[in-house]
Amino acid sequence: MKAAIRSVRVNKKSVNSAAKEHGIPEPTLRRYLRKYDDEIFPCNAGRFKPTFSEEQLQNLFQYIVAIDKRAFGLTKNQLAKVIYNYAENKKIPHRFCTEKRRAGRHFVEWFMQKYNLSLRCPEATSVARLMAFNRENVIKFFEALRELREKYSFQPHQIYNVDETGVSTVATKNPKIITPKEKRRAVKVSSAERGSSVTAVCCMNASGSFVPPFLIFPRVRMQSSFMNGAPPGSDGVASESGWMTANIFVSYLKHYIRNVRPNKESPVLLLMDNHASHVTLEAVNLCRDNNIILLGFPAHTSHRMQPLAVSLYGPLQTAYSRACEDFLSSNPGRVISLFDIASLFGRAYLKVATISNAVSGFKATGIEPFNSQIFTDDDFEAAATTERDIGTPRSEINEQSNKVEEKAIEESDMQQPSTSGVCCLLSNSEPRKTPKKDNRENISNEEVACGLPSLPRTESKTRRPRKKLPSLVISSTPVKDTLEEKHKEKIKKEQIKREKDLQKTKEKDARKKSSPVQAIPICIYKVFQSSIGFITKLQSSGKDKNINIIFN
Incomplete structure (x- = not known):
């Protein structure tokens, strides 16, 4: 009503157009308009009073936004x-x-x-990802990336990202289907309840x-028919x-080198996650x-920082999933097997592997x-759910001598950049003190009006955190030296x-040689001993003369 009156008196609209625009009866x-003056507007909607004031509604909206950010x-x-x-x-009067x-x-x-709120289907994200995606980890990654770009002057065609994903014989996303309204259940054919996954x-x-x-x-032996219909130039291996x-990652690196062909004049930067299968001595040496520079993302941050996962x-x-649905519809009674995955994956890959997706x-x-x-x-509000201090993550490569730490510090300026984060990994001392928490503005319980539930926050637990690799240059000299030390220890x-x-084995053989009957198995030797004892008792008793004859 206020907006309609303002449209007529301020914007000079007609009564008919203002009534139609705001959905108000013209009379x-x-x-x-006749009842109220120019500056006086109705303050309520008749006999029905609003339950909440504008300030209270705003507090509710702020609470919803704050809890959504977490x-x-x-x-x-x-x-x-x-x-x-x-x-x-x-204690607000209401009609709920x-x-x-x-x-x-x-x-x-x-x-x-x-308040322009929508109902959306959320993306399931693990707690580990929410906690790991914090400002400290992101800053360290971008510092390492900046140093590498300044040193090697990488162009866009020299910056690569590699990652794995899984494709299964069962589609992961089921589309909506058309079915009669009176039907209680909607059914769609599938290959199996649980399928076999190919990486x-x-x-x-x-x-x-x-x-x-x-x-x-997922096979012990590789068959050439597995790759039928795969994208051109693709390669494949079998793994149990x-x-x-x-070992398979080393094989992939050889496949990568054959296609990219890096050299001294044009080195490449390869971005990947710090999975244990990626950080090996053989891969680093290769x-x-x-001329491949390896830079790892912080642990559990690939969902926001890895281009392949994002676009x-x-x-x-x-x-x-659409290719799987089309296959099942075109081949009634047939299920998707490992021999069909390459062709289905190839159809989907050629549709989405576009320049726009990569650049975006x-x-x-x-x-x-x-x-x-x-x-x-x-973007970092979700990490505020916990009260744990965000310190330097501990690496799986953390048991080294002080000499290795000093060597890493000395070579950090001469060799690959961004090895400052590796120094703490290589040391055998206690980890550095955690930095102070970010003082960014959060909507706390005091800022939100009383009466609303408290924002989610977990208490700090006194337990040893799981060892994780931070963002570091995996192909750097300090990491290589550390991997060599670990290899020697192994x-x-x-x-x-x-x-x-x-x-x-020698002690066991010596005990066998000292035993009375070596050639006869133990079980036969025991049976023979019991038989001799039984016959001896019969001989001494003299009850059966035939046994004496047989025994003699």
């Missing part, structure tokens, strides 16, 4: 309960249902429309070029588990020999063009174990 609008978004039912409890705690203890559906929809390794650069995929099949291993793998899974992925993560401020404070432990096993 009602004319009555209010990845604890509310459903419609939860929002209705929050509104009801807020009115009860503030006291039996269900929740606000009405119409009020919830009006509130969402007023697909994809790689792209910031200029929009793609390296042919690399497929890992179907997952990436250290990359160093072929390619989502559309790829959707296109692959690197741009959205701030890698190319370089933008270290691509993520704002709102060989030494295996040698000690072999010596112990050999000693045990």
